[in-house]
Amino acid sequence: MILPIYGYGEPVLRKVCEDITPEYPNLKETIANMYDTMYHAHGVGLAAPQVGLPIRLFIVDTEPFSDSDDVSKEEAALMKEFKKTFINAKIIKEEGDIWGFNEGCLSIPDVREDVFRHDTITIEYLDEDFNKKTEVYDGLIARVIQHEYDHIEGILFTDHLSMLKKKLIGKKLQNIMDGKARPDYKMKYVNKKGR
Numbered sequence: 499m500i501l502p503i504y505g506y507g508e509p510v511l512r513k514v515c516e517d518i519t520p521e522y523p524n525l526k527e528t529i530a531n532m533y534d535t536m537y538h539a540h541g542v543g544l545a546a547p548q549v550g551l552p553i554r555l556f557i558v559d560t561e562p563f564s565d566s567d568d569v570s571k572e573e574a575a576l577m578k579e580f581k582k583t584f585i586n587a588k589i590i591k592e593e594g595d596i597w598g599f600n601e602g603c604l605s606i607p608d609v610r611e612d613v614f615r616h617d618t619i620t621i622e623y624l625d626e627d628f629n630k631k632t633e634v635y636d637g638l639i640a641r642v643i644q645h646e647y648d649h650i651e652g653i654l655f656t657d658h659l660s661m662l663k664k665k666l667i668g669k670k671l672q673n674i675m676d677g678k679a680r681p682d683y684k685m686k687y688v689n690k691k692g693r
Contacts, residue, residue: 500684501535501549506606506654507675507688513552515650517586520628522553529583529626532557539683541604543642545649548605550686554586556646563638573637580639587623589647590632594618599641601655607681609670613658615644 504510518525528551536544542563545556563569564578594617602610618636621643625631635643645655656664656671673679677690 499531499534500538501531502684502686503535503539503548503604504550505674505679505685505687506671508686510547510550510552511605511649511654512652513547514652515547515552515554518553518555529557539604539681543646544604545646547649554650556584556587556650558582558584558642558646560639560642569638577639583626585624585628587621587647587650589619589621591620592616594636601645603655606654606656606671606674607679609667611655611659611663611667613655615641619644
């Protein structure tokens with residue numbers, strides 16, 4: 499089932515999310531709905547707060563990035579197959595070069611800006627079956643994970659921008675809050691009912 503994506507300004511996007519247990523109600527259905535929603539909106543990641551749930555859950559599928567001219571054949575092959583669900587994730591290390599990439603967000607449509615992040619991360623998380631994993635990622639996969647991880651910490655990519663950049667996009671952010679953004683997917687707006 500395709501869910502509405504919560505737009506910039508919705509309070510749930512600013513919550514530090516809670517861990518969940520295997521008993522969390524309808525978890526498999528929630529995860530399936532999140533994948534349906536992400537694919538419908540042509541995203542590469544989606545976090546639970548973006549569909550109104552303040553829980554430590556996010557999903558990633560980097561396959562759309564595998565066609566990018568900016569990546570090596572090896573990285574493209576990895577991204578083509580990379581699809582994961584992260585539960586109760588915790589980034590335990592960020593390292594390597596800090597580099598910029600033009601990021602966007604399904605909760606902030608029509609806004610894209612360069613965000614600088616570390617190249618390599620080590621992350622602990624539980625998979626869909628609550629098996630504990632500790633893994634290291636780099637490149638664009640690490641970046642997508644960092645972006646989604648920020649969501650479960652109540653952080654948006656716009657928080658990484660300079661004051662000047664934030665001021666320049668201020669009108670666009672206000673338009674999202676007022677329900678004036680018109681992406682090709684269903685949204686819930688803080689100041690107006692979603693369409």
